[in-house]
Amino acid sequence: MGKYKYRVVDSDAHYMEGLDQLVDYFPEPWKSRMIGSSGKDKASIAGIYPISTGDRSVFGRIQRDEFTEMQRNAGGFTPEIIPDVMEFLGVDAINMLSQKMLTFSRIKGDDPRATLLANAYTDYMLDKVVNPDEGIYTMAPLPFQEPKEAVELIDRVSHEKGIIGGCFATAGPEPPFGNRKYDPIYEAAEANNLPIVFHAGGGGIDEFVNAGYEKFIETHVLGFLMANQSQITSLVIQGIPEKFPNLKIVFQESGVFWIPLMMHRLDTEYLKRQSEAPLLTKKPSEYIKDMYFGIQPLEVPEDLSYLRQVIDMIGGTDRLLYASDYPHWDYDPPSAITDLSILSEDEKQRVLAGTAHEVFGI
Amino acid sequence: MTQVPICDVTELPPGERKIVELEGKSIGIFNIDGTYYAASNTCPHRGGPVCTGRIGHELLADFVGVGLRVKEHFGPNLVLACPWHGWEFNLETGVHLGDSRISLPVYEVTIHDKTLFIEI
Ligand code: FES
Numbered sequence: 001m002g003k004y005k006y007r008v009v010d011s012d013a014h015y016m017e018g019l020d021q022l023v024d025y026f027p028e029p030w031k032s033r034m035i036g037s038s039g040k041d042k043a044s045i046a047g048i049y050p051i052s053t054g055d056r057s058v059f060g061r062i063q064r065d066e067f068t069e070m071q072r073n074a075g076g077f078t079p080e081i082i083p084d085v086m087e088f089l090g091v092d093a094i095n096m097l098s099q100k101m102l103t104f105s106r107i108k109g110d111d112p113r114a115t116l117l118a119n120a121y122t123d124y125m126l127d128k129v130v131n132p133d134e135g136i137y138t139m140a141p142l143p144f145q146e147p148k149e150a151v152e153l154i155d156r157v158s159h160e161k162g163i164i165g166g167c168f169a170t171a172g173p174e175p176p177f178g179n180r181k182y183d184p185i186y187e188a189a190e191a192n193n194l195p196i197v198f199h200a201g202g203g204g205i206d207e208f209v210n211a212g213y214e215k216f217i218e219t220h221v222l223g224f225l226m227a228n229q230s231q232i233t234s235l236v237i238q239g240i241p242e243k244f245p246n247l248k249i250v251f252q253e254s255g256v257f258w259i260p261l262m263m264h265r266l267d268t269e270y271l272k273r274q275s276e277a278p279l280l281t282k283k284p285s286e287y288i289k290d291m292y293f294g295i296q297p298l299e300v301p302e303d304l305s306y307l308r309q310v311i312d313m314i315g316g317t318d319r320l321l322y323a324s325d326y327p328h329w330d331y332d333p334p335s336a337i338t339d340l341s342i343l344s345e346d347e348k349q350r351v352l353a354g355t356a357h358e359v360f361g362i
Numbered sequence: 363m364t365q366v367p368i369c370d371v372t373e374l375p376p377g378e379r380k381i382v383e384l385e386g387k388s389i390g391i392f393n394i395d396g397t398y399y400a401a402s403n404t405c406p407h408r409g410g411p412v413c414t415g416r417i418g419h420e421l422l423a424d425f426v427g428v429g430l431r432v433k434e435h436f437g438p439n440l441v442l443a444c445p446w447h448g449w450e451f452n453l454e455t456g457v458h459l460g461d462s463r464i465s466l467p468v469y470e471v472t473i474h475d476k477t478l479f480i481e482i
Contacts, residue, residue, distance in 0.1 A: 183428040239432070243425050271407075272448040274460035278423035278434060283461055 003090030006349050008334045009356035010089060012199070012252050012294050012323035015096040015129065015138070016077040017121070025120035025127075030112075055216060056329045067327045079129045082136055089324055090334055092353070093135030093362050096125070097167060101141030102201030105172035114143035118150075122157055130162030137362060139165035139197055144173050147181060151188040158192035164360040165250070166194050169201040171227040178231075178238030186244045195248035195292075195359050198231050200224035228254040232262055232288065239279025241287045248359055252294035252323055260313040263288050289315040292359050294323035295351065296332045308342040317347040321355045365472065365479040374398070374478060381413055384482055391471060391480065392417065392453070394440060398471035399453050400480050401442065406464055410446030417442050420452070420459060442466075 002008070023034050057063070066088055074081040086094050098121050107114045118141045125138040140157050142150040150166075157163045166189050168177060175181065177198065189196050201224075213219045228251050235241070235249065266284035270277060280287070293314070301307055311317060325331045337343070337351050356362055366384055368391060374380055379392045381403055388403035390413020403413040419436035426433045440453040450459045451466045458464035470481045 180429050180431060183430075187428045239423075239425070243428075271458065271460045271464075274450060275421040278421050279425060279432060280460075 002087065002092065004334055004338055004352070006334075006338065007353040008089075008091040008093075008322065009135075009353040009360075009362060010086075010091040010094045010324045010326070010334075011250075011321040011356050011360070012197075012296065013085065013089070013094050013096050013326045014099045014328060015125070016099045016327065017124070018077070019100065021078075021128075022117075022120045022124050025123045026116060030116055058216075058329075062329050064327050082129070083134070085326060086135070089326055091135075091324070093137065093356070095137045095139065095164060095356075095360065095362075096129065097139055097199065098125075098141060101167065102169045102171075102199060104141065104143065104145070104169045105201070107145060108174070111145070114145045115149040115153075117141070118143045118153055122153065122163070126157065126160060126162060130160075132161040132362075135362070137162050137164045137360070139163065139167040142166045142168055142185060142196075144168055144177070144182060144185065147184050150185045154185070154188040154192055154194060158189075158194045164195070164362055165197045167197045167199055168231075170198045170231045170251075171201045171223060173231075176230055176234035178234030178236070178240055180238075183243065186240060186247050190244045190247040193246075193248075195250055197250040197252055198228065198235075199251075200227045200253040225254045225258055229258060229262060232291075233266065236266060236280075236284045236287050237277045239277065241290065242279045242281065248292070249290075250292045250294065250321065250359060252321075253296060253325060255297050255299045256293060256295060256307075256310055256314070256320070257299050259288065259293060259319075260310055263313065289319065291319065292321055292355060293319055294321045295336065296323040296325045297330045298332055298336050300336075304340070304342045307340075311342075317343065317350045318355065318358075320351045321359065322352045363481050365474075365481055368478040368480055371473060371476050371478055379413065381411075384480065387482070389413070389469065389480065389482070391478065394453075398473075398478065399440075400469040400471050401451070401453065401456060402467040402469075405444040405446060405449060406458075406466060407444065407447060407449050410444045412442060412444040412446075412449075412451070412466060415443045415445040417453065420450075 019034060023031055026034060070081050070084040071077055101117060101121055104114050122140045130136050130138050140153055140163055144150060154166055232251060263285035270284050322334060322337055334352060337348055368382060374393045376393050376395050379390055381388060381390050390401055390403045392399045401413055403411055405412040418441060420439040420441050421434060422437040423432045423434045441450045441459060442453050443450045456466040456468035472479045
């Protein structure tokens with residue numbers, strides 16, 4: 001135990017790899033393409049990193065001095081930085097997810113990059129970063145554009161102790177994730193007891209629903225939320241939890257207030273249009289109450305009883321996972337939970353580590 | 363419980379329905395292929411005239427295989443759909459298809475000496 005008197009597991013932090021770190025993990029001819037591509041910004045090599053409205057740091061207002069210092073000591077964002085990040089956050093275990101893999105949804109064509117990136121990233125993480133003995137884990141980003149290749153990746157790496165989930169970026173897959181096209185991925189995840197984490201991301205949010213927003217606050221408030229809303233709707237109405245009843249489903253990075261909204265909105269329409277969701281044997285909200293949710297970015301209203309009600313509506317703290325999202329601009333330290341007077345000690349411990357143990361076995 | 367006479371059986375042939383007022387309640391009586399059903403005509407949702415709605419069969423679906431389109435088909439249960447917002451009730455039990463905690467009152471229909479009675 002570190003800073004806190006609780007065990008703390010961070011279910012979602014980000015590994016800020018440069019694509020140059022992954023180069024050796026790409027097969028040819030992609031390795032040469034990456035090395036040969038122009039531009040200092042290595043992120044541009046694969047041409048997938050989203051350009052968003054505005055600036056994530058609010059034009060220098062949000063600073064990560066400690067993070068800059070960590071990077072200076074480690075020589076950039078290298079594996080050596082992770083113990084420092086964990087100590088800074090005060091977490092005992094951490095699930096590090098690639099920054100760049102969250103942009104998969106921008107790849108829409110018949111394009112091998114999603115599969116290439118997913119495999120290269122996973123191999124790099126297994127080779128250089130994950131270390132279960134030190135509490136360092138990751139998830140395999142799943143190239144949903146190519147279900148067969150996603151299944152191959154699951155089958156190849158899910159026995160690894162350091163791989164605790166398969167991750168889908170939720171911004172913009174077409175068709176959405178309830179479609180039967182993705183069934184083989186869910187089947188493989190269920191068979192391998194690999195939770196699927198649906199993670200909101202920046203890729204594509206600027207074009208989400210309608211283009212033309214001016215400020216980052218607009219695209220972030222809406223994009224991250226709507227990406228998860230669209231996927232949870234598709235999953236539930238298309239009956240994925242009925243098809244794959246032992247599949248563990250996690251949603252991350254939209255806070256918690258959206259969950260009861262979706263539960264009640266889906267239930268209200270389901271009572272009127274039940275014949276359009278014929279696989280369901282119970283109300284949509286009841287499936288959602290079997291899912292898990294990362295808390296970040298946690299909305300903290302002035303009157304905390306509102307947050308308490310939201311937590312109660314979704315089935316209590318058993319549904320919630322502490323997630324920092326560090327070092328992203330809106331990260332939540334563990335004190336987002338430890339400071340909450342509306343939670344009992346047991347509930348705090350449940351959110352901080354208990355749910356992660358149940359979901360990820362860490 | 364009292365048996366209330368409704369009409370002569372010849373007045374409700376197969377495929378027909380009748381809405382009657384009994385003890386201040388609006389009630390629908392149906393003859394579906396010779397089997398009689400009766401239900402409250404006041405929808406538990408917003409009070410719509412549910413017994414004027416469409417009668418059909420419950421839509422079911424089977425998960426027939428990974429990656430395959432779900433197979434939709436009609437099941438044996440008859441359902442009554444409220445015309446106002448589509449809530450669907452099992453015609454025999456009155457139970458809402460999407461939530462078993464919601465139900466429409468249903469009544470037993472009997473025949474004595476060629477007269478239809480409802481037990482309310
Ligand atoms: S009043 Fe019957 S469905 Fe709304």
